[in-house]
Amino acid sequence: MEIELKDDERLDYLVDPQLKIIQSPSVFSFSLDAVLLSRFAYVPIQKGNIIDLCAGNGAVGLLLSQRSKAHVTMVEIQKRLSDMAQRSISLNGLEEQMKVVNGNIIDMPELLGHGRFDTVTCNPPYFRAVNKRDYNENEHLAIARHEIYCTLEDVISVSSQLLKQGGKAAFVHRPNRLMDILALMRKYRIEPKRLQLVYPKSGEEANLLLVEGMKDGKPDLHLLPPLTVYKENGEYTSELKKVFYGQ
Numbered sequence: 001m002e003i004e005l006k007d008d009e010r011l012d013y014l015v016d017p018q019l020k021i022i023q024s025p026s027v028f029s030f031s032l033d034a035v036l037l038s039r040f041a042y043v044p045i046q047k048g049n050i051i052d053l054c055a056g057n058g059a060v061g062l063l064l065s066q067r068s069k070a071h072v073t074m075v076e077i078q079k080r081l082s083d084m085a086q087r088s089i090s091l092n093g094l095e096e097q098m099k100v101v102n103g104n105i106i107d108m109p110e111l112l113g114h115g116r117f118d119t120v121t122c123n124p125p126y127f128r129a130v131n132k133r134d135y136n137e138n139e140h141l142a143i144a145r146h147e148i149y150c151t152l153e154d155v156i157s158v159s160s161q162l163l164k165q166g167g168k169a170a171f172v173h174r175p176n177r178l179m180d181i182l183a184l185m186r187k188y189r190i191e192p193k194r195l196q197l198v199y200p201k202s203g204e205e206a207n208l209l210l211v212e213g214m215k216d217g218k219p220d221l222h223l224l225p226p227l228t229v230y231k232e233n234g235e236y237t238s239e240l241k242k243v244f245y246g247q
Helices: 032-040 061-066 077-092 105-112 138-146 151-164 175-187 238-245
Strands: 010-014 015-025 049-054 070-077 098-100 119-120 163-173 190-201 210-216 227-230
Touching: 010 061, 010 119, 015 032, 032 061, 032 105, 032 163, 032 210, 032 238, 049 061, 049 077, 061 070, 061 098, 061 119, 061 151, 061 163, 070 105, 077 098, 077 210, 098 190, 119 151, 151 163, 151 175, 151 190, 163 175, 163 190, 175 190, 175 210, 210 227, 227 238
Parallel strands: 049 070, 049 119, 070 098, 119 163, 190 227
Antiparallel strands: 010 015, 163 210, 190 210
8 A cells, every 4th residue: 555655754664564654754763662662562352442541653652553453542742643543554454443533632531431451551751741851852752752742640641541340551661760650550440460670781770661550450460570681792581572573
């Protein structure tokens, strides 16, 4: 299928050579975080509704569509990024399974419905919005990385509102926000169930965390084995390859 590419956009494979995504170095490109979140999150296999918040150019949602036949809604506030995500949906022939909503996640419970979704995923902005000199000069990247239009509390509150009773929410974030994340999950009735730390190399500090909780679940947190990304020679570890490719 012919898809128009704009400015410096390019087509890349999204882990699976059958899945393609539109990227732009000056606007947004997916990262390891998105792939790990898409592999970590619970998804209903046959039917249901999944929503990916702060969707960027659509990497998480596209990867989730390969694991589930459920309908996938992606929410992205930046019009340029939501347009890239929509064209990637069309490129992969997934229009019947997926859609993109261009808007602020804060508005989604009223717009899309409370208690409607089986799964919520989110790769949110990692950095608090302190002042403008802390932002990347590129507006697209600044919005993606800093809590300009939504805070961590907004993300977790909205996720709770969107989830069905017993539904699951999965987040990827930085380890220095772990206590904030767990406290907010409990505050908004998403009981933490699974937690995994991700390490760039053996012997280094963790630089990512993956956490999943259940709406109104019972306390029962499982700490999963740590995931190390790179071997000393710079190649992916066997456990990372297993997560990525099922090897």
